[in-house]
Amino acid sequence: xxxxxxxxxxxxxxxxxxxxxxxxxxxxxxxxxxxxxxxxxxxxxxxxxxxxxxxxxxxxxxxxxxxxxxxxxxxxxxxxxxxxxxxxxxxxxxxxxxxxxxxxxxxxxxxxxxxxxxxxxxxxxxxxxxxxxxxxxxxxxxxxxxxxxxxxxxxxxxxxxxxxxxxxxxxxxxxxxxxxxxxxxxxxxxxxxxxxxxxxxxxxxxxxxxxxxxxxxxxxxxxxxxxxxxxxxxxxxxxxxxxxxxxxxxxxxxxx
Numbered sequence: 024x025x026x027x028x029x030x031x032x033x034x035x036x037x038x039x040x041x042x043x044x045x046x047x048x049x050x051x052x053x054x055x056x057x058x059x060x061x062x063x064x065x066x067x068x069x070x071x072x073x074x075x076x077x078x079x080x081x082x083x084x085x086x087x088x089x090x091x092x093x094x095x096x097x098x099x100x101x102x103x104x105x106x107x108x109x110x111x112x113x114x115x116x117x118x119x120x121x122x123x124x125x126x127x128x129x130x131x132x133x134x135x136x137x138x139x140x141x142x143x144x145x146x147x148x149x150x151x152x153x154x155x156x157x158x159x160x161x162x163x164x165x166x167x168x169x170x171x172x173x174x175x176x177x178x179x180x181x182x183x184x185x186x187x188x189x190x191x192x193x194x195x196x197x198x199x200x201x202x203x204x205x206x207x208x209x210x211x212x213x214x215x216x217x218x219x220x221x222x223x224x225x226x227x228x229x230x231x232x233x234x235x236x237x238x239x240x241x242x243x244x245x246x247x248x249x250x251x252x253x254x255x256x257x258x259x260x261x262x263x264x265x266x267x268x269x270x271x272x273x274x275x276x277x278x279x
Contacts, residue, residue: 084115084150087174091162094177103160103179116151116158117200126210129249129256138224138245149205151182158186181214184229188216191240192227210259
């Protein structure tokens with residue numbers, strides 16, 4: 024399946040851009056800080072882009088990278104970069120589409136079900152950003168109602184662990200970056216590298232989870248992961264946890 028979501032971006036002056044800066048804490052902890060503003064998109068006269076060109080996504084990402092550099096210089100923590108000099112050397116790495124799974128879906132999952140049926144989202148794209156050959160940060164883009172993409176978040180987590188895990192899978196399985204995607208379970212603060220292999224959806228945790236018995240870098244059938252996470256999902260639901268996930272889309276296809 025082609026993981027590149029072709030998109031366009033119309034980004035106004037930085038002062039009027041709608042941005043969300045997210046700073047995540049340690050493993051499986053909730054985000055430490057989030058600042059957001061309502062989107063300001065004029066949809067009255069827009070023409071939704073149904074089949075934008077691949078070059079449009081590249082242009083949108085380049086614009087978002089420029090915005091990120093400006094924000095990083097203004098940020099005390101450089102958004103994950105080590106210095107202003109690193110910020111100036113920032114460049115894009117291969118993007119990943121982002122899918123989600125909600126708590127209710129995991130709670131209702133049966134081992135004989137197709138795990139692809141739990142996936143939602145797919146419109147959001149995460150771009151790792153590197154400097155001096157090392158991944159330091161990331162940003163995400165999401166389309167508005169006109170089909171134009173704009174950045175929605177900037178911050179280091181989980182770019183480093185995700186990219187390192189993805190590189191490991193590429194080496195072990197001979198896959199390309201666009202054959203993999205990011206799978207998140209927001210309510211459980213879980214992130215996986217995901218790919219289809221023959222008839223299975225495979226998930227690779229980017230961090231250890233001793234409670235569920237998940238090991239970072241281990242390639243596990245998605246159905247087994249969801250079974251392992253079911254107790255945590257049930258507990259979260261009992262504690263009024265909200266299911267995560269976006270709009271429904273077809274699940275990524277298989278690699279034969």
